[in-house]
Amino acid sequence: MARALLNVPAKAKRGDIIEIKTLMSHPMETGFRTGADGKLVPRDIIKSFVCTYNGEVVFSADLFPAISANPFIAFTTVATESGTMIFSWTDDKGQTQVQTAPISVE
Amino acid sequence: MRARLVFALAWLCAVPGAMAQDTRKSGFDYMSRDSQAMQMDDLANPGMLSVLDGESLWNAPAGSSQKSCASCHGDGTVSMKGVAARYPAFDEASGKPIDLVGRIDQCRRERQQAPGLAREGHDSLALTTYIGLQSRGMPVSPPDDARLTPFRADGKALYTRRMGQLNFSCAQCHDEHAGGHVGASPIPQAHPTGYPIYRLEWQSMGSLQRRLRNCMAGTRAEPFAYAAPEFIDLELFLAARAAGMKVETPGVRP
Numbered sequence: 533m534a535r536a537l538l539n540v541p542a543k544a545k546r547g548d549i550i551e552i553k554t555l556m557s558h559p560m561e562t563g564f565r566t567g568a569d570g571k572l573v574p575r576d577i578i579k580s581f582v583c584t585y586n587g588e589v590v591f592s593a594d595l596f597p598a599i600s601a602n603p604f605i606a607f608t609t610v611a612t613e614s615g616t617m618i619f620s621w622t623d624d625k626g627q628t629q630v631q632t633a634p635i636s637v638e
Numbered sequence: 639m640r641a642r643l644v645f646a647l648a649w650l651c652a653v654p655g656a657m658a659q660d661t662r663k664s665g666f667d668y669m670s671r672d673s674q675a676m677q678m679d680d681l682a683n684p685g686m687l688s689v690l691d692g693e694s695l696w697n698a699p700a701g702s703s704q705k706s707c708a709s710c711h712g713d714g715t716v717s718m719k720g721v722a723a724r725y726p727a728f729d730e731a732s733g734k735p736i737d738l739v740g741r742i743d744q745c746r747r748e749r750q751q752a753p754g755l756a757r758e759g760h761d762s763l764a765l766t767t768y769i770g771l772q773s774r775g776m777p778v779s780p781p782d783d784a785r786l787t788p789f790r791a792d793g794k795a796l797y798t799r800r801m802g803q804l805n806f807s808c809a810q811c812h813d814e815h816a817g818g819h820v821g822a823s824p825i826p827q828a829h830p831t832g833y834p835i836y837r838l839e840w841q842s843m844g845s846l847q848r849r850l851r852n853c854m855a856g857t858r859a860e861p862f863a864y865a866a867p868e869f870i871d872l873e874l875f876l877a878a879r880a881a882g883m884k885v886e887t888p889g890v891r892p
Binding site for chain 2: 535537538539553555557560600601602604
């Protein structure tokens with residue numbers, strides 16, 4: 533089961549720049565390493581990360597094999613209105629992990 | 639006023655004295671600021687992912703007894719406070735010392751009647767990290783048990799014994815050359831305060847024994863097997879050496 537740690541401020545003032553930090557557990561297997569049997573371990577990395585804020589994409593990233601296991605992604609956005617932030621990570625196996633965080637803007 | 643001045647003087651004299659007494663430094667102090675910040679921020683420390691897994695394992699029923707850790711021990715954040723700081727401890731059943739990983743495995747097999755947890759496996763590390771976290775900030779307090787003395791002495795002998803093709807003992811690097819460098823890496827004083835650690839080089843969690851095997855391979859010695867009595871003895875000695883230092887689990891190391 534994949535785990536994620538999210539740091540989204542619970543409250544913010546309208547117009548404030550807020551920092552959002554995410555940490556996702558994932559092996560990020562590069563596809564270049566060999567296992568104990570000498571065969572290549574198939575690639576399994578998170579390919580894309582998307583964050584939407586009340587339905588609008590505020591940050592997205594494409595990830596590549598040189599990124600470490602358990603990728604940590606931090607970014608900033610402007611607090612516009614109260615609502616939900618939805619984070620999703622999609623990996624090579626096609627699995628998508630979705631996490632949500634509420635935010636209240638005054 | 640005068641009393642206050644005397645007090646201030648006494649305080650000034652006492653503080654440098656107190657600092658001079660303990661020159662021990664955790665591996666944390668040798669890290670870059672970035673790595674230190676990563677360890678200190680629970681939302682950036684990858685070890686906390688393992689804690690989350692450990693917490694759900696703590697509450698998950700397992701084995702033919704269908705008991706979870708919580709069925710007997712209740713809330714882990716209360717009952718496990720300070721437990722990791724006391725290990726390794728003496729195991730009455732076997733008459734030998736046992737480390738925390740071994741104790742969890744024993745509980746699992748004998749009381750939960752579930753298959754044991756593979757050493758260095760994901761679940762074993764997760765439970766150990768979760769239990770370790772409950773002692774964070776508390777002093778390492780090895781049990782004052784005379785039955786452990788011979789094992790601790792054996793650990794000390796191992797610590798100072800030369801081994802491997804390079805013919806190094808632990809003490810040669812970690813006592814005589816602590817603070818120096820091997821290649822570009824600083825040599826810490828080898829106080830096991832943050833285990834299990836998230837090591838950036840491993841990109842995963844690892845136990846103290848994994849770290850010790852790593853060091854042994856570095857001196858080109860044949861590493862002891864996981865759970866070997868030699869490792870438990872070494873852990874006992876290292877815990878006594880780090881007595882009073884603060885537990886940092888889950889530590890981050892480069």
